[in-house]
Amino acid sequence: MAAEPRYYQIAVPSPLFGHFDYLPLRENPVPLTPGTRVRVPFGRGREVTGVVLGGSAHSAVPRHKLKRIARVLDDSPVLPATLLALLRWAADYYHHPLGEVLATALPAWLREGRPARLPGVPVWHLTDAGRALESSALTRAPVQRRLWEALVAVTDGLEAEPLGELSTRWREVMAIFEERGWVARHERRAESEVVPAPQPAPPLNAAQTGAIAEITGALDRYQCFLLHGITGSGKTEVYLGAIEKVLASNKQVLVLVPEIGLTPQLVERFRRRLGVPVAVLHSGLTDTQRFAAWSGAAEDKAPLVLGTRSAVFTPMPRLGLIVVDEEHDASYKQQEGFRYSARDLAVLRAAREKAPIVLGSATPSLESLKNARDGSYRLLELPERPGAAELPVVRLLDLRKLALDDGLSAPLRAAVAERLKRGEQSLLFLNRRGFAPVLMCYGCGWVAPCRRCDARLTYHQRSSKLICHHCGAEQLLPEKCPNCAGAELHPIGEGTERLESALAKIFPKARLVRIDRDSTAARGALEGKLKAVHEGRADILVGTQMLTKGHDFPNVTLVGVVNADQGLYSAEFRAAERLFQQILQVAGRAGRADKPGEVLIQTWHPDHPLFAALVRHDFNGFADYALAERSEAGFPPYSHLVLLRAESPDRGAALGFLRAARAKAETPNGVQLMDPVPSPMERRAGRWRAQLLVQSAKRAPLHEFLDGWVRALGALKQARRVRWSLDVDPADLF
């Protein structure tokens, strides 16, 4: 056995860069493996859960300052070497403290220092003393008596589940029994899930079969595939086909999906089709559920892990394939703290663990597309919709020539009317919830502002409230203008609520369903609405981007894009890409099989190349245009961006910090620092925000520069007065 090192390097959950050295546990001569959790004293009188990074014979810290590891929590490391290495790489790449990176990767259960094994299900059984009781002994305590009788009736004890029916106070009574020595408690391992036999695959077309063959031809080595399949082309069947093969070779598969895409239906589809238990990981789980799924994967009991962003950090000892569905989706990028991209880390993880990875999308990100065109990813295309005759016809409605009434032009109304007559469904997409984005006084021109943000309050008619969509602040609708006391308060512009009520007036007999965050907040509301649509109990759907994600509406033959121009000429460099993706995704909901669809887009800018590409269903044409624009502007994927953000309740502090940061920077070759500027929405939730953009054509000098810079920033005196963070590969510039 190797000798115990003199010092251990430990990562500690704190915003400090670097690791901390500790002395070994006094009475433990067994060397600790990296990835093992330990409890260590940290600071004054505090004890925290750290992770062993390695051992060393030397320490730069004087011995008298070193403290000793207090307790070792694991027999074997909770983070396997490959995953720990990935996390260390990620901490370097995103310039984020390793301790916080590890804290993000570990489930709360382990982060808080609890044992690395699942708690079993508690079972209570009678002891000999309990069994020897006379039933008459408990005649005066009816609950005790019933409980005792229930325990006598079974041979191998009772779990909590059936006991609730006995009495609401059974726990109390059980505690009394335990105290008297009548019952004892033991733990039973949770039973593994019963799964159905796998279902056979549906018939596949040539493109699907070809894609599966390509992927399964690359097992046991790293290869990144970009699966570009138009909506309805059966990407999921390609995933399933490849996964089936990987599972058959006794390896594990990790599937990442966007936050909104992880529905019980999807989980069920994977489970049924593959006939294996699925470990599901998403933010809605309790700590115990999360840890159960995590450890199932880590112990190689779960062959398939299906999860959102943070599932990319699940240990999987025999990882054989990674799938990232809807790879363009913004929810793969964490937007606070450790700002990682799960899609990018998934690619890196696949490369490190020598497994193939499939990035799938109907509207790939320009980054991934460029990688495919450069040949570093392999492009797989699914150009057909099985069973669907044709793609929907896309037409532009030129708002320069058409009058709008309640946000709807005459041709769009007529198209809806036509669908009603034919008994078909229409879908109207408006990416703005609430009744109206602005409430204005006609007497004096006052508009309702948010007190804490540089934004207007959105008028919500249903709840009679003004709500800020940026900080969540709510207030009751004022009866008169707070400025001039006039009563002429008018909603300006359209939101989904207003669109819904306008449609109700125009088509009084139509059955309307609105799907947005407000109308689906209640548990089960979304499922209920989707069910109504599928069962034909709805004629017109109105909704926000919630409608564009994942749900299929086979009877919808008309998609109306009510306002396509938001973001068309935005300062945000990704806005056009997002808009195109969004419209193409929503257009993909229209028409199936025997019912061809039609897509009508209302726009003031019908000449924009983005729309020309949409009309032709020409994703590659759009990508050519957008990539050329990015190349010219020097934006990703032709350069690398890093955003230094700062915010403070004190106006000027954020900009002051960034100016000091810029002054501190030694401008290296090829790395450009822009001037600090106020963020596009300078004040948000009561904080003043500013940002500094760093741009570089090459990664290496950029990261070398950031390495020193970030460490220097923490020491800046201006840093005390702000909250600052570094965003490597930012998704948005605000």
Next chain:
DNA sequence: AGCACGCCGACT
């Protein structure tokens, strides 16, 4: 981040 130390204002 979290926690302690330290030096100035309004209260049991």
Next chain:
DNA sequence: GTCGGCGTGCTC
């Protein structure tokens, strides 16, 4: 006279 405001410093 103390309780507590948050500026400053430190964490192996």
